[in-house]
Amino acid sequence: MYKKIIPFINCENELPVNVISEAVQYETGGADELFVYNYSGDEASGEEFLGTVKEITRQIDIPVYIGCYAERFEDVKKAFYTGASYVVIKYSLLRQKKVIKEASGRFGKDSIILELDNYKDIDNREFMEDLRELGVYALLLKHVEWTEKWISSINACGFPVIIRDSLSEKGMDDLLGPAAVIGISTNYFKDRDIFKAKIALKARNLEVNTFESKLDFSEFKRNGEGLIPVVVQEYKTNEVLMVAYMNEEAFNKTVETGKMTYYSRSRNALWTKGETSGHYQYVKALMLDCDKDTILAKVRQIGPACHTGNPSCFYTELVKKEYADTNPLTVFNEVFHVILDRKKNPKKGSYTNYLFEKGIDKILKKCGEEAAEIIIAAKNPDSEELKYEISDFLYHMMVLMAECGLDWNDIVKELAHRK
16 A cells, blocks of 8 residues: 655635645645645634635545534534545544544545544553544544654554654655555645655655556557657546657656656657646556557646647547437536526526526426436336436436536536445
């Protein structure tokens, strides 16, 4: 199991737009997970913070830890509803231990992390057992001066441990050393290269999460110039963005930095996509085809991929036969965008606009009616009727999503957490 680098962001009194931008930079920069927190008990501040985290989880794919004021189970539930993978509860602010038990019972025993201010608590075996009974998954501990006793206590506490520290890179391998330590949470890497730090840690024989090719470039089939073509796809939509070439140096730099780097045949030089435009391509996956002569890259594209400003370089239509696109997510998104357009730009006579005008109660009533129709249709041995009733329900459900500020990305991400 590799050791994780988990940057933290203190969101108290910070502008949401700045926090979101910083979160995205951490993900694209190579962070394994992210810890964002605001332990203020102020209700208005707390609600704004939850909204910020919800936007963060929409924009990044790495697991998010949310640290918040948790007086009741309801507070923890709201925190999970942001899309966060873990909730961090500060023990010194906890009024009722049953909050942890309720939360772990509802969201799973691998979801609650307890932040302890007094590191000596980990030597209290009765206390540790109590936490285990409550359903605590891991501990977040502030770093203190390392001693053999301290390391021994961490390894013997019986919990995975995350060490929180504003550190210097020099001491990272020491902090990650104890077996029970699964990661380091730090703000050290703000505006720094996490990939570079990971390579340095790996050189010191520490297992960290870096890109590493399973095949050497010499095993690829290259053309006469020693190049291999690369087909680039947007990782979420599978849209083909562009085609370029790599030589061995470009491939190795891509794997090392996590940014797509190519070889320009016209300039006879390496180029990292986005160096001048800021439209970087961050690696999600690299795959080799069956003949070993073409690479497929799945990337997170920042901005448009094409120098013309088009999202994809493939925008010039040559030949086309009309066909129905039945990709489920494509269809759902297209229908949902029509619904959103009706909400923003009402159309006379539109049934969708009628529902929006009548409001949430009417929409909920229709969802309930359509759900009942599904149950009735399911009792019929002919599945054709059921197909239509499910379609009706999904349409009304999407109207409800639009009314409540959700989209398919929110739903898909939540389902992905449940796999």
